[in-house]
Amino acid sequence: MTDMTVKTPWHLWAVGVIALLWNAYGGYDYTMSMTQGAAYLASAGMTPxxxxxxxxxxxxxxAIWAIGVWGGVLGSLLLLLRNKLAFPVFAVSFGAFLFSLLYTYGLSDGGKVMGFMMQDGVKVASSMIIIVNVVIAAGCAFFTRYAWMMAKGGVLR
Incomplete structure (x- = not known):
């Protein structure tokens, strides 16, 4: 039996650190929202x-929000530790984010409150909230796919 080790590419460290910083902000936002409540949300520019x-x-x-946020942080740490569980953890985190969008814009009136407006009798999201959600979704998708590629390539064990 041969012992073949796969060299860790330099970009794993770069992507891992960026993923950790990206997701740490989500952790900060979640923690502040839970501990400081309305005062923090108002300071972030939210309306009453x-x-x-x-x-x-x-x-x-x-709980779904927490799974999304802390799953991203955990996935980032697992990626830096070269652990193959990074992919499924990132995937669950991404799924939680997508479900939160479904809840906000499809299952509740969150779209109206968080940035939908009426245009010619049709409900459309404001451009800023669309941009924010697209950027978050793109980041989640990138980190999930990256972890999958690293696991498939044998970099994650």
């Missing part, structure tokens, strides 16, 4: 209606 929406969010949705 948006704050009320967040405060009325069901516990199960807060």
């Amino acid at each position: 209606d948006q704050i009320a929406y967040y405060e009325a969010m069901p516990v199960w949705m807060t």
Whole structure:
């Protein structure tokens, strides 16, 4: 039996550190939202209606948010540790983010509160919230795919 070790590419460290910093901000935002509540949300520029929406969010949705945020942090750490569990953890985190979008824009009135507007009788999201959600989704998709490629290539063990 031969012992073949795969050399860790330099970009794993770069992507891992960027992923950790990216997801650490999500962890900071989640922690501040949970501990400082309305004061933090107001300081972040949220309107009273948006704050009320967040405060009325069901516990199960807060759990989905936590899974998304802390899954991203854990996935980043696992990537840096070259652990193959980074891929499924990132995938679950990405899924939680996508479900939170479904909840906000499809299962609740969050779209109206968080940035939907009426245009010619059609409900459309404001451009800023679209940009923010696309950027977050792209980051989640990138980190998930990157971890999958590193696991498939034998870099993650």
